[in-house]
Amino acid sequence: MDSAAAMAGSDLAAVFDRMSAIGARPGAGITRLAASAEDGAARRLFADWMSRGGARIAQDAIGNQFACFDWAGEGASWVFAGSHLDTQPRGGRFDGALGVLAAGCAALDLDAEIRAGGFRPSRNLAVVNWTNEEGARYQPSLTGSGVFSGALPLDDALALQDGAGIALRDALDTIGVAGETESVPPCPEAYVELHVEQGGVLTEAERRIGVVEGTWAARKITAAWTGRAAHTGPTPMADRRDALLAAARGITAFEAIVAAHHPHLHRSAARLVIEPNSPNVVAERATVWFELRGLDVAELDIAGRAVIAAFEKAALETGTRLEIAADGLRPPASMDDRLAALAGDIARACGFEPLVMRSVAGHDAVALQNTGIPSALIFIPSVDGIAHHPDELTHPEDMKAGLKVLTALLRQLAEGGFHAEP
């Protein structure tokens, strides 16, 4: 129980500071991996804070947390707002946490206004913390929102294993997150997520608020090369089947091919697992997580085929065997037009001319939108576009602008101001 945070009420800066202390190490940002002890502490802080503010806490079987404000009664429809509390290893303070905590502050302010007779809601509101958005510890990312929206089967998600072979089911159990509580709210009429941009577009355009109209597609390919473990000394060079050499050639060729033929695609190889990873043993197996991101699925398909051919060539040259362990396409999302238009109007009414923009990264709002839940994604600026790094920063005045727009939009949605198309 963190009573200082629980006492923070709707003071965003105060609760944000408390949350930012969980998993923080000097000079190394925040490490709050999904279903870790630190994630457990973040979940407890969120639940304490929200229940102290009058919310009922529900939790589904994948560990998504819902701080429920049952303003309009049992039969009424729901509005969700939130994001995620997990981070990358050595990540920043703002990515995810800002969206959850701003939604919590908005909810508390609206709740106070309702209690004071300021307006009469026709919908209920839940502030949501989605499980494992980051995909750092467990792949795929967007796990909690994927399960909630039906895109990812619950059992598949619970069976995911981290690099140490620990199932997500067991990791959640370890931090006391197990099983669904009663009264998890149903699919909402609308979902709203406030997030830091993680890029420099808003700053360049000199805008405080971005309304995301859609996202890039992402193709994520996990390639594994299998060779044969051998002594790095006496084993004749001709007899070696070196999986790390194959992976290195794969990574090098991947960048060269995409840079030459598809230079505007964003691309990365950022995770590599080697077995046995000893200086004296030729690598038996090397697994690399590749990403290609762009707007055009057909181009991702062409580029994907070219890089897989290069991976095969690397296998052939090194006497290793290639296995494509995963190859998934996250299609480009079009966020809900009408909800985006509403968000833009509200931003203007709050005094901020919004920038209509695209998101390169995936977000929980995208996972929900892609399964038919009308979702809005609102961006505020990231200083120098730095993301997934300890130096990630969003200025206080931008946080305030985001909170203002989010609160006004949630007020309108709670009053019944938007209806999903039939």
Added chain:
Amino acid sequence: MDSAAAMAGSDLAAVFDRMSAIGARPGAGITRLAASAEDGAARRLFADWMSRGGARIAQDAIGNQFACFDWAGEGASWVFAGSHLDTQPRGGRFDGALGVLAAGCAALDLDAEIRAGGFRPSRNLAVVNWTNEEGARYQPSLTGSGVFSGALPLDDALALQDGAGIALRDALDTIGVAGETESVPPCPEAYVELHVEQGGVLTEAERRIGVVEGTWAARKITAAWTGRAAHTGPTPMADRRDALLAAARGITAFEAIVAAHHPHLHRSAARLVIEPNSPNVVAERATVWFELRGLDVAELDIAGRAVIAAFEKAALETGTRLEIAADGLRPPASMDDRLAALAGDIARACGFEPLVMRSVAGHDAVALQNTGIPSALIFIPSVDGIAHHPDELTHPEDMKAGLKVLTALLRQLAEGGFHAEP
């Protein structure tokens, strides 16, 4: 206490089977990393077995174990025989363990012969298990023999850290290996090590016994590239400083350069540590352990300079910063001529025409020889030259041949049959 093993006496096959069970997993060989729980179990088995056989167990501050047979009394000089009980991850059963256990069997047989009045030794004998020969968990390798022979300062060795940041001092302490016992024997007059070849030269020459005249040199370079963590999605490609891409180019160039200009050098990049190693974070830092092995130090120097230049180029191209974290040369060793000649004569007397040969890999005998302790290294065949792999195999008749030669050589040394040159 493993009484079945302790009862094995000088039955090499029996005690070898017991040792081979420690750290074994089906289909995954043996994992008995230095100072791990499995290493602790192997040490206890060795100590129990030897003390049951009448030896006094001593241990020095780096955890080297000495099973001492004080045959000739306090003032007499010593002969050592042994190898190491640690393994690579998923390593084989024979590498190291065979040498320790064969030396133990030889000692027990000689002890029985002495007790029966068969001969009168003028020297004492210690069977030695050297700490962390493999260098899998802690680099550099040959840690225990390096400290004993004075090549590596004790405090530096105890401060070595594994990939998880655990100091060797603490890892040894965890398995109950802490501090020097009384009566660690002094530098020996001679050291003898029986080892599997880990190559195919003996088999090709149709010989059972190899006498090593010298070893290749090894240059071991640890290169670390530092870039900047960033989101793999929105971060513009031009802003990325990708340490894994740099490392992949470094590994690719390393192999290309050495294969083209120094094709007979053995070379490897087998360990790679990436931070933070998340699929969604451009790598901040990538550290690669490179090895170059050959006979000619001047050639290793030329090749080393060429590959470091290529590493710099990879850094320049990727906007990362290169740091050569370690760059060590293990010079080629010449084993003691006269001791090797004696080993050859004894092999012949035992009925085996020895092959005089070179070792590509380093061994504890090389570490001792390089600091002036006359050392002999005797090889027996490895099936298909397989090493550092679960399929590592040496046939029973070759083990018997090795044990026979080792026992006869130790008998002669115990009788005073060799003197170091002044």
